[in-house]
Amino acid sequence: MKKHLWLSVAIGVIGIIMLSAWLCLTLAKERKPYNPVIDPANFVGQIDNPYLPMTPGTTFMYEAETDDGLVEETTFIKHETKTIMGVLCTVVRDTATVDGQIEEDTFDWYAQDTNGNVWYFGEYSTSYENGEVIGHEGSWEAGVDGALPGIIMMANPLPGKSYRQEYLKGVAEDMAKALRLNARVSVAYGDFENCLVTKEWTPLEPGHIEHKYYAPGVGLVLIIELKGKNVRTELVDIITE
Numbered sequence: 001m002k003k004h005l006w007l008s009v010a011i012g013v014i015g016i017i018m019l020s021a022w023l024c025l026t027l028a029k030e031r032k033p034y035n036p037v038i039d040p041a042n043f044v045g046q047i048d049n050p051y052l053p054m055t056p057g058t059t060f061m062y063e064a065e066t067d068d069g070l071v072e073e074t075t076f077i078k079h080e081t082k083t084i085m086g087v088l089c090t091v092v093r094d095t096a097t098v099d100g101q102i103e104e105d106t107f108d109w110y111a112q113d114t115n116g117n118v119w120y121f122g123e124y125s126t127s128y129e130n131g132e133v134i135g136h137e138g139s140w141e142a143g144v145d146g147a148l149p150g151i152i153m154m155a156n157p158l159p160g161k162s163y164r165q166e167y168l169k170g171v172a173e174d175m176a177k178a179l180r181l182n183a184r185v186s187v188a189y190g191d192f193e194n195c196l197v198t199k200e201w202t203p204l205e206p207g208h209i210e211h212k213y214y215a216p217g218v219g220l221v222l223i224i225e226l227k228g229k230n231v232r233t234e235l236v237d238i239i240t241e
Helices: 002-031
Strands: 058-066 069-084 087-098 101-113 118-129 132-135 148-153 162-164 175-187 190-201 209-215 219-225 231-240
Touching: 058 219, 069 101, 087 118, 148 162, 175 209, 175 219, 175 231
Parallel strands: none
Antiparallel strands: 058 069, 058 231, 069 087, 087 101, 101 118, 118 132, 118 148, 162 175, 175 190, 190 209, 209 219, 219 231
16 A cells, blocks of 8 residues: 555656646747847748738638627738838738727738748737727837747648747737648638638737638638637638739
């Protein structure tokens, strides 16, 4: 009996040691300085990553039924560009309305490197309330006040791989992890197979998690918010010029 007790205690101690080591390793990774090397020569002029293609003149339209009403989001890939940290970025305009009333209007900046990774270089966001501008919270630009770009979409997503999508301490700290590459999705716009699923979160909003579904050759087709009551934001249309 004493021998079994000793063995149980020993196993418990080993488990605690292993858990402590794992926690220390995790904390060390989180505290590791984030300092991506950005060389303009390593970027290309177009974004054709199969999971997040951005062809200028294309508009993606999304809808979601929420407790606040019908949310309609529009993502327009503009013909305009903006140079950030010496990199020529594609300008994307995102607008969101609730029951037809403007809630947010954002300009995002993206660029693709020679390996096929799509980088996020910042955003200028305007929030509205009752049709009036109430602020620009969440806005940031890589290279300004310590802000750094992150990867919004990997060239070759590997399930289990985590990556930083943006960085400005206390303002922009979104993280993502690739979960799977074989999801089947049905949304208002159509049915898709072999979709990439990612998990996205930020330490600035504990408990707020999103799963995003990307269809090859199309892009983002579905977002599921997993905080409280699940909210589905579905692709409903794609318009090309």
